[in-house]
Amino acid sequence: MQNNREVPLREQNIVLIGFMGVGKTTIGSHLARKLYRDFVDIDQEIEQEYNMPTTEIFKTYGEQRFREIEKEHILKLCSNTRLKIISVGGGAFLQEEVKQACLASSIVFFLDLNWNSWKDRLKMLIDTRPNLQSKTLEEIEELFHSRQNIYAVNHSKIDTDQLDAEEVADYIIQTLNLGWELYEPTRGLN
Numbered sequence: 528m529q530n531n532r533e534v535p536l537r538e539q540n541i542v543l544i545g546f547m548g549v550g551k552t553t554i555g556s557h558l559a560r561k562l563y564r565d566f567v568d569i570d571q572e573i574e575q576e577y578n579m580p581t582t583e584i585f586k587t588y589g590e591q592r593f594r595e596i597e598k599e600h601i602l603k604l605c606s607n608t609r610l611k612i613i614s615v616g617g618g619a620f621l622q623e624e625v626k627q628a629c630l631a632s633s634i635v636f637f638l639d640l641n642w643n644s645w646k647d648r649l650k651m652l653i654d655t656r657p658n659l660q661s662k663t664l665e666e667i668e669e670l671f672h673s674r675q676n677i678y679a680v681n682h683s684k685i686d687t688d689q690l691d692a693e694e695v696a697d698y699i700i701q702t703l704n705l706g707w708e709l710y711e712p713t714r715g716l717n
C-alpha cells in the first residue's frame with residue numbers, strides 16, 4: 528500500500544474499483560460514514576450533471592461521451608482533493624490515464640467477487656447498467672472475466688465473497704490502519 532503522491536498517506540483519497548455490482552457504491556458509503564469522510568460516487572455525479580440515468584446517457588450521447596466525462600471527473604478529484612472516498616464506475620479503469628492518475632494519487636482498493644456469487648446479483652443490476660443489457664449470460668460472464676485484468680494493478684485487493692458490505696468496510700479500515708502505521712507511524716504518547 529504505497530504510492531508516490533506528496534499528500535500524506537492518511538489524507539489521500541481512497542478509490543474503490545471492481546466490476547459492476549461488486550459493491551463499490553454500497554461499501555464506499557459505509558466507509559465514508561465510518562471514517563467521517565465525504566463520499567463521491569462518479570456514476571451518480573455524472574447522472575446529476577446530465578440529470579438522467581446512465582442508461583439514458585449511453586442512449587443519448589453514447590458510451591464514448593460518458594467515458595470522457597467520467598475521465599474529467601476522476602482526474603479533477605485526483606489532482607484537487609484529499610480525504611475523499613471515491614467509488615469509480617466499473618469501466619473507469621479501461622482508460623489508462625484514469626488508472627494511472629488514481630494509482631499515483633490515491634489508495635486504490637479492488638473489491639473482488641467470484642463469478643458464482645456475482646451472478647446472483649444480475650437481476651438487481653440489469654435495468655441500470657447499460658453494459659449488461661442485450662447480452663446473454665455467457666457474454667456477461669466473458670465481460671466479467673475480461674475486465675479482471677484492468678483491476679489487477681491496485682494497492683490492496685479485498686475478497687468480498689463471504690462478507691456483507693459493512694464487514695468489507697471494516698476490513699478496509701483495518702487494512703488502512705496497518706498501512707498508515709507502517710508507512711506513517713504516529714508518535715507514542717511520551
Ligand SMILES: Nc1ncnc2c1ncn2[C@@H]1O[C@H](COP(=O)(O)OP(=O)(O)OP(=O)(O)O)[C@@H](O)[C@H]1O
Pocket residue numbers: 545546547548549550551552553554570614615616617648651656687690691692693695
Ligand atoms: N458485500 C455485499 N454483500 C451482499 N450484497 C452486496 C454487497 N455489496 C453490495 N451488495 C449489493 O449488491 C448490489 C450492487 O451494489 P453496488 O451498487 O454498491 O455496486 P457497484 O460496485 O457500485 O456497481 P456499479 O459499478 O455498477 O456502480 C446492491 O444491491 C448492494 O446492496
Ligand SMILES: O=C(O)C1=C[C@@H](O)[C@@H](O)[C@H](O)C1
Pocket residue numbers: 546547570581615616617618619655656657658
Ligand atoms: O462497467 C461499466 O462499463 C460501467 C459501470 C457502471 O458503474 C457505469 O459507470 C456504467 O454503467 C458503465
Ligand SMILES: [Mg+2]
Pocket residue numbers: 551552553568570614
Ligand atoms: Mg456504483
